[in-house]
Amino acid sequence: ETGVTQTPRHLVMGMTNKKSLKCEQHLGHNAMYWYKQSAKKPLELMFVYSLEERVENNSVPSRFSPECPNSSHLFLHLHTLQPEDSALYLCASSQSSGAGGNNEQFFGPGTRLTVL
Amino acid sequence: AQSVAQPEDQVNVAEGNPLTVKCTYSVSGNPYLFWYVQYPNRGLQFFLKYITGDNLVKGSYGFEAEFNKSQTSFHLKKPSALVSDSALYFCAVRGWSGGFKTIFGAGTRLFVKA
Numbered sequence: 475e476t477g478v479t480q481t482p483r484h485l486v487m488g489m490t491n492k493k494s495l496k497c498e499q500h501l502g503h504n505a506m507y508w509y510k511q512s513a514k515k516p517l518e519l520m521f522v523y524s525l526e527e528r529v530e531n532n533s534v535p536s537r538f539s540p541e542c543p544n545s546s547h548l549f550l551h552l553h554t555l556q557p558e559d560s561a562l563y564l565c566a567s568s569q570s571s572g573a574g575g576n577n578e579q580f581f582g583p584g585t586r587l588t589v590l
Numbered sequence: 591a592q593s594v595a596q597p598e599d600q601v602n603v604a605e606g607n608p609l610t611v612k613c614t615y616s617v618s619g620n621p622y623l624f625w626y627v628q629y630p631n632r633g634l635q636f637f638l639k640y641i642t643g644d645n646l647v648k649g650s651y652g653f654e655a656e657f658n659k660s661q662t663s664f665h666l667k668k669p670s671a672l673v674s675d676s677a678l679y680f681c682a683v684r685g686w687s688g689g690f691k692t693i694f695g696a697g698t699r700l701f702v703k704a
Contacts, residue, residue: 579626581635
């Protein structure tokens with residue numbers, strides 16, 4: 475596998491369920507990101523991890539819980555979500571999250587989440 | 591505060607005509623500017639970037655973007671559109687806002703009609 479992969483690609487869950495999204499990057503990058511993409515809205519940055527340490531948490535509700543066990547893997551644990559949380563969740567990675575300008579992000583295909 | 595604006599939700603162009611997808615930004619200091627593209631049923635992909643140097647950045651498939659500091663813009667252009675260019679285009683700016691952050695615009699859907 476190359477690039478950034480995400481599983482599952484589609485997920486339907488009830489509001490009381492607990493599920494996890496998985497992201498894996500095969501690019502040797504040090505930073506990983508979770509984004510939420512909703513129709514007609516800017517990409518919303520949720521979390522940033524740099525060298526497995528969370529460096530940014532943009533006021534995301536606690537029902538979303540990230541985990542970064544190593545620089546290649548990133549999880550998003552979901553618990554008691556709301557219907558408005560339905561969206562495309564994108565994972566991305568980059569060489570670093572710091573001041574480096576050569577810092578384009580590489581995105582996975584996303585997980586389409588539907589909360590019933 | 592750092593921000594990116596893509597004033598058009600959708601741009602419609604006939605095949606063979608020139609296209610422009612607009613982006614303006616606000617950031618402290620020198621910006622790093624990016625375009626990303628999302629083709630139908632595919633993930634978001636890096637398209638091109640401006641870091642420093644020549645204000646005109648050339649990307650893939652005949653696209654280019656021009657950094658205009660005085661107008662704080664980074665419009666994406668192509669002299670002759672193809673149907674296959676139809677996609678969702680996101681502008682992003684990376685700059686200092688209490689730490690280096692990348693902010694994405696809301697996206698512009700480009701529709702090229704044959």
